[in-house]
Amino acid sequence: METKEQNLIKEIKQLKEKRNAVILVHNYQRPEIYEIADFIGDSLELSRKAAETDKDIIVFCGVRFMAETAKILNPGKTVILAAEDAGCPMAEMINAKQLKELKKKHPKAAVVCYVNTNAETKAECDICCTSANVVDIVNSLKEGEAIMAPDKNLAAYTQTKTKKSLIPWNGYCPIHQEIKEKSAVLAKKQNPGAIFIAHPECPQEVLRHADYIFSTGKMLDFAKENTNKTIILATETDMINRLEKENPKNKYLSIGGLCPDMKKTTLEKVKEALEKNQYEIKVPEDTRKKAESSLRKMIAIGGKHGK
Ligand code: 13P
Ligand code: SF4
Numbered sequence: 001m002e003t004k005e006q007n008l009i010k011e012i013k014q015l016k017e018k019r020n021a022v023i024l025v026h027n028y029q030r031p032e033i034y035e036i037a038d039f040i041g042d043s044l045e046l047s048r049k050a051a052e053t054d055k056d057i058i059v060f061c062g063v064r065f066m067a068e069t070a071k072i073l074n075p076g077k078t079v080i081l082a083a084e085d086a087g088c089p090m091a092e093m094i095n096a097k098q099l100k101e102l103k104k105k106h107p108k109a110a111v112v113c114y115v116n117t118n119a120e121t122k123a124e125c126d127i128c129c130t131s132a133n134v135v136d137i138v139n140s141l142k143e144g145e146a147i148m149a150p151d152k153n154l155a156a157y158t159q160t161k162t163k164k165s166l167i168p169w170n171g172y173c174p175i176h177q178e179i180k181e182k183s184a185v186l187a188k189k190q191n192p193g194a195i196f197i198a199h200p201e202c203p204q205e206v207l208r209h210a211d212y213i214f215s216t217g218k219m220l221d222f223a224k225e226n227t228n229k230t231i232i233l234a235t236e237t238d239m240i241n242r243l244e245k246e247n248p249k250n251k252y253l254s255i256g257g258l259c260p261d262m263k264k265t266t267l268e269k270v271k272e273a274l275e276k277n278q279y280e281i282k283v284p285e286d287t288r289k290k291a292e293s294s295l296r297k298m299i300a301i302g303g304k305h306g307k
Contacts, residue, residue, distance in 0.1 A: 005032055008267040012036045015274040022055040023270070024070070026062035027216040028262040031241040033061050036270060040242065042217030043069075043115050044130040048299065050074055059273055061265045063088045064281075068119045071281045072291045073299075082272075083264035084279040088116050090201075093171030094150040096120040102147055106167055110143040113294065114151050116173075119283045121149070123290035128298040131200050132215035135161045140301050153177070157200040157207055175259045176201035179234050183255040184209045187232045191253065197222065198234035206234050216242075223247045236262065 002010070013036060016023060024046050025037035034040055039049045043066060050058055050070030058079045060067035065088050067081040099121055103111060113125035114134075122128060129137040131154065138146060138158050146164055148155035150171025159166045176199055184206050188196055197219055198210035207213055214222060216239055223231065223243040230251045233239055237254040244252060272278065283291070 005267065008271060009035050012267065012271050012274065015271065016059075019057055019274055020055050021057035021059050021274060022049075022053045023059045023061060024049055024066075026066060026262065027220070027242045028236045028238050028259055029061050029265055030238065030263060031245070032267055033265055033270070034242070034245065036267070037061070042130065042132055042215045044132040044215070045217050046070075047073060047115065047130075047295065050079075051299065053077070057274075057277075059270065060281075061270060062086070063091075063261050065091045065116055065118060067281045068283060069115055069295060071283050072119060072122070072288050073295055075283075075285075075288060075292075078277065079281040080273050080277060081279050081281055082270045083266075086261045086264040088173075088261060090114075090150055090171050090173045091116045091118055091121075094121055094169050096124050098169075099124045099147075099149060102149070102167075102169065106145065106147055108143065108145060109167055110141045110146040112137060112141075112146050112148050114149065114154060115295075115298075117150060119287050119291050122294050123287045125149075125294050126297070127301075128294045130215065130298075132217055133298065133301065134158050134200070136301055137298060138162050138164055138166070151201060153203055153207075154200050156204050157213060173201040175236055175257050176234075177203060179203070179206050179256050181205040181209070184232075184234060187253060187255050191230050191232060194230035194232050194253070195226070196232045196234070199236075202234050210234065219243065220246060223250055223252075226250065238262070 022038045025040045047069050051073040058070050063086045071079040111125040147167045149169035152168045155168035197212045227249045232253045235256050237256050240252045
């Protein structure tokens with residue numbers, strides 16, 4: 001007999017066909033959400049998929065800035081965010097007014113916005129970046145200095161990889177900020193020989209201990225290419241489910257927490273989203289056009305985990 005979950009998955013797949021929809025899922029989503037995905041990936045991969053799709057509806061299982069990015073890049077499509085209140089606290093740490101004020105203080109600096117920003121903030125920047133391409137993006141700039149907002153940790157990491165002078169905003173991801181150096185040291189001590197991989201949203205004192213610093217997409221590539229290893233991860237804990245799904249031959253340990261916003265998407269909400277066309281993302285056209293230019297420049301540059 002089929003379980004309730006299996007039934008829901010079947011119903012969502014049928015609805016998806018009927019509505020000519022594509023379901024895009026971030027790596028940090030619940031493992032059952034992976035089952036209904038057309039594509040699972042990191043922020044850069046998902047923005048590319050959103051830009052390319054020819055389906056009528058894009059259903060986003062992630063957080064608001066990701067769905068907004070999809071709408072900005074593919075405005076002719078109906079974009080829906082399955083969990084209406086799934087936001088990103090880091091994206092809320094800067095707004096367009098604050099960025100404008102910072103720009104006034106540094107008129108010669110280029111402005112790089114992490115994709116984890118809202119559409120109005122993106123509209124005020126020169127180019128966007130994700131954790132997969134940030135170094136390539138910054139090094140592509142003609143200016144010698146650049147504002148980097150909102151993530152101070154991503155800026156500090158990038159500063160170690162570039163000669164450009166970076167001006168960080170004081171934002172952070174609460175989940176990665178909570179990962180402590182002592183947890184990294186202890187996990188390494190308890191697992192001699194393990195490989196330690198950290199996300200660049202982690203503070204410098206954690207990154208210092210990492211063998212590799214990767215976006216979630218690059219973590220996946222590494223797990224696929226390496227087998228029979230113990231891998232300690234400093235990122236959102238549910239990333240483990242994704243890695244286990246792709247390569248169960250490694251042992252994965254996490255020193256990170258869960259992102260409550262990423263967990264707001266459930267199978268029930270996705271089904272309702274497809275049935276009721278909710279919750280539709282709208283971006284005013286003038287804001288969208290400006291934000292699109294910043295995103296298109298990013299996509300054109302590519303990045304290590306890009307095309
Ligand atoms: P990536 O998946 O792009 O590495 O980013 C993680 C993140 O911040 C998602 O919220
Ligand atoms: Fe935002 Fe951090 Fe959650 Fe990603 S994990 S959505 S950056 S709060």
